Amino acid sequence: GQNIDQPTEMTATEGAIVQINCTYQTSGFNGLFWYQQHAGEAPTFLSYNVLDGLEEKGRFSSFLSRSKGYSYLLLKELQMKDSASYLCAVRAPGGGRRALTFGSGTRLQVQP
Amino acid sequence: NAGVMQNPRHLVRRRGQEARLRCSPMKGHSHVYWYRQLPEEGLKFMVYLQKENIIDESGMPKERFSAEFPKEGPSILRIQQVVRGDSAAYFCASSPTTTSYQETQYFGPGTRLLVL
Numbered sequence: 080g081q082n083i084d085q086p087t088e089m090t091a092t093e094g095a096i097v098q099i100n101c102t103y104q105t106s107g108f109n110g111l112f113w114y115q116q117h118a119g120e121a122p123t124f125l126s127y128n129v130l131d132g133l134e135e136k137g138r139f140s141s142f143l144s145r146s147k148g149y150s151y152l153l154l155k156e157l158q159m160k161d162s163a164s165y166l167c168a169v170r171a172p173g174g175g176r177r178a179l180t181f182g183s184g185t186r187l188q189v190q191p
Numbered sequence: 192n193a194g195v196m197q198n199p200r201h202l203v204r205r206r207g208q209e210a211r212l213r214c215s216p217m218k219g220h221s222h223v224y225w226y227r228q229l230p231e232e233g234l235k236f237m238v239y240l241q242k243e244n245i246i247d248e249s250g251m252p253k254e255r256f257s258a259e260f261p262k263e264g265p266s267i268l269r270i271q272q273v274v275r276g277d278s279a280a281y282f283c284a285s286s287p288t289t290t291s292y293q294e295t296q297y298f299g300p301g302t303r304l305l306v307l
Contacts, residue, residue: 112295112296120301121282121298121299121301122234122282122298123298124296124297127295168234177224177246177247177286177294178224178236178239178247179224179226179234179236179296180236181226181233181234181235181236182233183232183233184233
């Protein structure tokens with residue numbers, strides 16, 4: 080089976096740093112994705128990890144530990160526009176199994 | 192390069208009617224995925240299609256739901272005899288036809304279905 084856990088809500092202050100954690104238990108692993116979703120809009124791709132370690136992309140970084148089934152998304156220099164839901168998703172291996180299994184998302188509220 | 196297109200953006204149906212949701216993938220993409228998002232819940236995979244083929248429909252309800260991706264034209268998700276529980280946002284995603292290991296899925300704006 081597939082199980083992905085994220086905190087439901089987080090609050091942070093403009094200009095600060097926030098870390099959103101994701102733990103997963105899946106039957107197989109072929110990559111972990113982070114998406115950002117503003118209310119009423121489409122999810123937009125943020126990052127991809129398949130090997131252990133940190134991937135940095137501007138203000139956003141994502142970390143993966145496959146042995147621990149753990150990832151986090153790090154957002155630096157928070158801006159008001161970063162208020163959104165952040166979705167962790169895992170892809171299982173296998174030719175036909177390209178589908179993503181999503182967590183329920185973490186709703187981040189950035190305050191002035 | 193236009194992104195993933197979905198229409199309609201909003202669809203209202205009465206119980207028992209049919210709903211047809213359309214998705215045009217990004218240019219150069221031949222892999223299409225449909226996901227459903229219920230209010231306050233995460234995205235749930237429904238079906239994965241390539242041109243003229245259903246590759247994985249493990250997330251699709253066995254009754255009333257069907258999907259196709261014809262050789263020409265958009266992918267269609269069809270819901271027959273809709274019930275109130277079908278009210279949700281339906282997102283389509285596409286990924287490129289490459290051997291890229293990453294194979295990122297890019298999402299469309301979604302169709303919000305409301306069943307009265």
